[in-house]
Amino acid sequence: MTDTPVEESLFQIIHCYHQYAAREGDLETLSLEELKALLMDNVPRFVETLGRKEPYSIMELFRVADKNKDNCSLL
Numbered sequence: 001m002t003d004t005p006v007e008e009s010l011f012q013i014i015h016c017y018h019q020y021a022a023r024e025g026d027l028e029t030l031s032l033e034e035l036k037a038l039l040m041d042n043v044p045r046f047v048e049t050l051g052r053k054e055p056y057s058i059m060e061l062f063r064v065a066d067k068n069k070d071n072c073s074l075l
């Protein structure tokens, strides 16, 4: 059985996450720099929208998503 389009998209997102998470430090988490690179390289229009219309910057997005509150990585 082949993957559905949604499954294929999810696998691509997971693969992308791991590619960027492995760039520095913990291989399983995204640093702020890794998150910035992932967003700028893969969803530039989304990032542009954040800067123009939404009060959240990438830093704010990172802070909110920082579940363990270590200010240095996202899981």
Ligand SMILES: [Ca+2]
Binding pocket: 020, 021, 022, 023, 024, 025, 026, 027, 028, 029, 030, 031, 034
């Ligand atoms: Ca990392």
